[in-house]
Amino acid sequence: xxxxxxxxxxxxxxxxxxxxxxxxxxxxxxxxxxxxxxxxxxxxxxxxxxxxxxxxxxxxxxxxxxxxxxxxxxxxxxxxxxxxxxxxxxxxxxxxxxxxxxxxxxxxxxxxxxxxxxxxxxxxxxxxxxxxxxxxxxxxxxxxxxxxxxxxxxxxxxxxxxxxxxxxxxxxxxxxxxxxxxxxxxxxxxxxxxxxxxxxxxxxxxxxxxxxxxxxxxxxxxxxxxxxxxxxxxxxxxxxxxx
Amino acid sequence: xxxxxxxxxxxxxxxxxxxxxxxxxxxxxxxxxxxxxxxxxxxxxxxxxxxxxxxxxxxxxxxxxxxxxxxxxxxxxxxxxxxxxxxxxxxxxxxxxxxxxxxxxxxxxxxxxxxxxxxxxxxxxxxxxxxxxxxxxxxxxxxxxxxxxxxxxxxxxxxxxxxxxxxxxxxxxxxxxxxxxxxxxxxxxxxxxxxxxxx
Ligand SMILES: [Fe+2]
Numbered sequence: 001x002x003x004x005x006x007x008x009x010x011x012x013x014x015x016x017x018x019x020x021x022x023x024x025x026x027x028x029x030x031x032x033x034x035x036x037x038x039x040x041x042x043x044x045x046x047x048x049x050x051x052x053x054x055x056x057x058x059x060x061x062x063x064x065x066x067x068x069x070x071x072x073x074x075x076x077x078x079x080x081x082x083x084x085x086x087x088x089x090x091x092x093x094x095x096x097x098x099x100x101x102x103x104x105x106x107x108x109x110x111x112x113x114x115x116x117x118x119x120x121x122x123x124x125x126x127x128x129x130x131x132x133x134x135x136x137x138x139x140x141x142x143x144x145x146x147x148x149x150x151x152x153x154x155x156x157x158x159x160x161x162x163x164x165x166x167x168x169x170x171x172x173x174x175x176x177x178x179x180x181x182x183x184x185x186x187x188x189x190x191x192x193x194x195x196x197x198x199x200x201x202x203x204x205x206x207x208x209x210x211x212x213x214x215x216x217x218x219x220x221x222x223x224x225x226x227x228x229x230x231x232x233x234x235x236x237x238x239x240x241x242x243x
Numbered sequence: 244x245x246x247x248x249x250x251x252x253x254x255x256x257x258x259x260x261x262x263x264x265x266x267x268x269x270x271x272x273x274x275x276x277x278x279x280x281x282x283x284x285x286x287x288x289x290x291x292x293x294x295x296x297x298x299x300x301x302x303x304x305x306x307x308x309x310x311x312x313x314x315x316x317x318x319x320x321x322x323x324x325x326x327x328x329x330x331x332x333x334x335x336x337x338x339x340x341x342x343x344x345x346x347x348x349x350x351x352x353x354x355x356x357x358x359x360x361x362x363x364x365x366x367x368x369x370x371x372x373x374x375x376x377x378x379x380x381x382x383x384x385x386x387x388x389x390x391x392x393x394x395x396x397x398x399x400x401x402x403x404x405x406x407x408x409x410x411x412x413x414x415x416x417x418x419x420x421x422x423x424x425x426x427x428x429x430x431x432x433x434x435x436x437x438x439x440x441x442x
Contacts, residue, residue, distance in 0.1 A: 025381030035441035048339035101266030
């Protein structure tokens with residue numbers, strides 16, 4: 001059967017709540033009224049595709065993609081972040097764009113609006129991107145980001161995390177999330193992590209140390225799989241012309 | 244007991260945070276030279292068919308304040324209602340654009356061609372529209388909405404027809420402010436709140 005069905009509806013109870021007083025910015029940025037629920041249409045089932053021609057060879061190597069000089073790698077604990085992008089039906093999502101961004105090893109972002117006094121690393125930009133392969137796999141070489149304080153309650157700190165953006169093949173699959181690190185005691189104190197009320201779902205954002213992919217005398221590895229909404233494929237769907 | 248279901252559950256969303264631009268529009272964050280160019284700079288290239296339109300607006304929070312840190316993405320069909328990748332689609336319409344609220348004024352601008360009507364599953368047409376997705380600090384799961392156009396016939400659009408409170412319809416319809424120019428403000432919360440979609 002071909003890839004023609006509607007998107008599986010989102011399970012909103014498996015996502016963070018939009019309004020959470022402990023995450024103060026969400027209080028004024030969350031809709032009051034219910035969302036309009038409707039079966040997906042071609043506007044949500046189609047989506048942008050990106051090709052390899054757009055990518056540079058260092059795009060997924062955050063240790064080198066800012067300095068562009070092997071003699072000037074980023075400072076920090078070297079890690080491989082790797083995993084697969086799958087859909088609800090455990091089918092790999094190939095050739096889809098995965099983008100990441102993160103703070104440096106001291107917890108500072110390279111952004112015009114980040115004024116935390118931890119220093120910038122002159123050799124670290126903090127962004128990377130790659131396309132999944134035909135099995136839905138992706139890899140980034142980077143450094144483990146530092147935890148950082150942020151203005152929310154009086155003394156809130158973000159656990160170490162990497163931000164992730166994934167496209168899938170449908171605009172309705174669009175997802176931004178964050179990867180946390182196994183064993184970080186700040187996860188349980190973080191009001192942003194706590195916007196996810198289902199503990200099992202939050203645990204899915206915590207990447208385990210994966211020594212099978214660590215490279216001796218070089219880098220550790222963390223595994224992070226991502227599941228996107230799938231498209232239902234029954235024999236009884238109304239098909240669209242020309243799709 | 245039953246057989247176990249082996250379907251997976253979607254990975255939960257988290258906010259894009261205040262520095263979403265680093266990953267999505269690095270030059271906005273002040274990062275140059277990592278990528279040859281930012282992704283989705285324009286949804287069209289030279290020669291795209293159809294009327295050119297410019298849509299400006301702000302993303303406004305529940306207090307009436309325009310966000311300075313919102314990231315927006317748009318996705319649309321070409322002037323004939325075909326999406327990129329579909330047979331016969333306009334090769335000069337990539338359909339996808341990424342843009343940010345201005346860091347000083349909160350104003351965003353989208354320059355594109357007006358899309359044509361798009362077919363529905365099982366027949367019928369949707370009125371011309373552009374899909375929008377909004378991410379920002381404080382938005383825990385990205386918000387989907389649509390831009391329709393004041394000067395199009397929106398009377399038979401199936402999505403708009405689903406909105407019971409017709410007084411909310413204007414929140415999805417860009418107002419014409421000039422030749423090819425439209426205004427579309429997104430109100431996240433409160434009076435005039437935009438209709439957001441679970442679709
Ligand atoms: Fe962050």
